[in-house]
Amino acid sequence: MSASHKVVVTGIGPVTPVGTGVDDFWHGLVSGRSGIAPISRFGTDDLPVKLAGEVTDFDTGAYLDVKEARRTDRFVHFGIAAAKLAWEDAKEPSVAPERGGVIFATGIGGIETILSQHLVLLEKGAGRVSPFMVPMLMGNAAAGHIAMRLGLTGPNFCTTSACASGAHAVGEAYRMIRNGLIDLAVAGGSESATLPLTIAAFSQMTALTKNPDPATASRPFDANRDGFVISEGACALILESEERAVARGARIYAELAGYGASDDAYHITAPDPSGAGSSIAIRAALADADEEPSAVDYVNAHGTSTPLNDASETAALKAVLGEHAHSIAVSSTKSMTGHMLGAAGAVEAGASALAISKGRVPPTIHYATKDPACDLDYVPNEARDLDVRLAISNSFGFGGQNAVLALRKYA
Amino acid sequence: MTDMTEIDAKVRKVLAEQLAVEEALVVPEARFAEELNADSLDLVEAVLALEEEWNIEIPEEEMDGVKTVGAAINLVATKLGVS
Numbered sequence: 001m002s003a004s005h006k007v008v009v010t011g012i013g014p015v016t017p018v019g020t021g022v023d024d025f026w027h028g029l030v031s032g033r034s035g036i037a038p039i040s041r042f043g044t045d046d047l048p049v050k051l052a053g054e055v056t057d058f059d060t061g062a063y064l065d066v067k068e069a070r071r072t073d074r075f076v077h078f079g080i081a082a083a084k085l086a087w088e089d090a091k092e093p094s095v096a097p098e099r100g101g102v103i104f105a106t107g108i109g110g111i112e113t114i115l116s117q118h119l120v121l122l123e124k125g126a127g128r129v130s131p132f133m134v135p136m137l138m139g140n141a142a143a144g145h146i147a148m149r150l151g152l153t154g155p156n157f158c159t160t161s162a163c164a165s166g167a168h169a170v171g172e173a174y175r176m177i178r179n180g181l182i183d184l185a186v187a188g189g190s191e192s193a194t195l196p197l198t199i200a201a202f203s204q205m206t207a208l209t210k211n212p213d214p215a216t217a218s219r220p221f222d223a224n225r226d227g228f229v230i231s232e233g234a235c236a237l238i239l240e241s242e243e244r245a246v247a248r249g250a251r252i253y254a255e256l257a258g259y260g261a262s263d264d265a266y267h268i269t270a271p272d273p274s275g276a277g278s279s280i281a282i283r284a285a286l287a288d289a290d291e292e293p294s295a296v297d298y299v300n301a302h303g304t305s306t307p308l309n310d311a312s313e314t315a316a317l318k319a320v321l322g323e324h325a326h327s328i329a330v331s332s333t334k335s336m337t338g339h340m341l342g343a344a345g346a347v348e349a350g351a352s353a354l355a356i357s358k359g360r361v362p363p364t365i366h367y368a369t370k371d372p373a374c375d376l377d378y379v380p381n382e383a384r385d386l387d388v389r390l391a392i393s394n395s396f397g398f399g400g401q402n403a404v405l406a407l408r409k410y411a
Numbered sequence: 412m413t414d415m416t417e418i419d420a421k422v423r424k425v426l427a428e429q430l431a432v433e434e435a436l437v438v439p440e441a442r443f444a445e446e447l448n449a450d451s452l453d454l455v456e457a458v459l460a461l462e463e464e465w466n467i468e469i470p471e472e473e474m475d476g477v478k479t480v481g482a483a484i485n486l487v488a489t490k491l492g493v494s
Contacts (some may be wrong), residue, residue, distance in 0.1 A: 067431035071456075128462070133453040 011090025011238030017053035053231025053338030073110035079142030079190035100152035104191030108343025110137035162397030167345025171259035190234035220332035222302035231338030260284025264400030275316025303332025349397035439481030
């Protein structure tokens with residue numbers, strides 16, 4: 001194995017309720033565009049929650065032919081689209097096939113397929129269940145399809161850690177490039193789990209806001225926040241070793257400089273209120289990047305808009321950064337995208353790379369009332385010009401699973 | 412009363428849709444694997460669609476010898492008691 005390699009982000013492919021493709025996505029984020037609206041894909045009369053973040057303008061036919069689309073779950077459609085957009089954004093890099101990996105996350109997988117095929121089983125019998133059900137529902141389906149399309153024969157798997165899944169995928173891909181196992185990776189995550197059943201389930205555990213007003217439902221760090229807004233979409237990043245990226249003259253958004261992972265070991269869904277578990281991951285990411293806590297300029301927060309997460313995350317940031325936590329920008333793009341679950345970490349790593357590259361940080365929109373437990377600068381409602389040298393992107397999942405990425409201005 | 416012409420047209424339509432190929436290519440002599448680019452799972456799915464269309468049962472073993480569109484049309488016709 002060769003020495004440590006610097007890892008850089010050379011392509012971003014967002015498919016989100018705020019925008020699709022880098023330009024649309026970034027413009028949406030810095031203009032404070034909300035992707036949250038009344039659910040359009042099914043009736044909500046009998047459901048306790050009426051809002052979601054939907055990718056309403058998704059054109060399946062732009063990415064898959066009719067047959068492929070029918071045999072893949074919607075979360076795979078998003079994943080394939082994100083990978084294609086990222087690959088094109090990186091100017092279609094060439095790589096020895098076995099030196100290219102795909103690490104692609106989902107939190108939930110093909111639950112729409114499971115539910116529809118279960119209905120077929122009950123109504124029409126075992127003989128009518130689709131032969132494609134298994135490859136449609138499996139969480140690793142997107143990773144497999146992306147590899148086939150791009151001809152990448154290197155390491156390929158799916159990370160699943162609920163709402164941290166996407167960040168774990170990016171982090172694991174980063175490690176493989178850094179350690180010289182591969183030269184390039186398509187890393188990210190995808191989710192499409194907005195269905196009556198999941199709405200009911202997340203709602204029963206009081207994770208979702210029942211606020212029916214799209215203008216205030218997702219309000220991370222606000223005193224009146226009362227749950228997250230479920231959302232869908234995907235994001236892929238193209239990660240490359242610096243040597244490769246420079247040699248081919250690639251545009252570099254940022255360096256992916258560190259990755260830290262931990263577990264709260266506290267409760268299967270509730271975060272440790274002290275932030276002790278997530279602090280471990282934040283410290284580990286900074287140590288991996290060889291940076292001091294005082295060097296952080298911007299935090300793209302997990303910021304789900306649940307009462308517990310946002311207070312616990314604030315505590316973790318203060319525990320790691322000390323007084324410095326009060327002098328930096330912290331924002332939650334989930335205020336605009338909603339919570340994209342297994343895709344969120346990848347979307348937010350992409351937003352962080354763009355913030356560094358553009359010298360501007362996206363806001364936390366819908367922010368109105370200060371919470372004493374959340375007393376940092378959350379970049380309320382308006383994007384801000386900021387020279388970001390070092391950013392961290394936090395992702396914390398049910399299961400107590402934490403993944404933190406550190407991104408640095410490429411110089 | 413379902414007649415052969417109707418079966419022929421419907422089978423070809425269903426197969427074209429399932430296999431995502433031009434209906435003009437779905438001629439009786441067209442071979443599934445070679446001309447219509449259909450693998451074994453494609454065929455299972457196509458058979459499900461034929462079963463659904465006419466509410467018939469086509470056991471797997473009866474599909475084994477079916478290599479062409481024409482054979483599929485004949486199989487459906489037999490199931491419907493038309494020939």
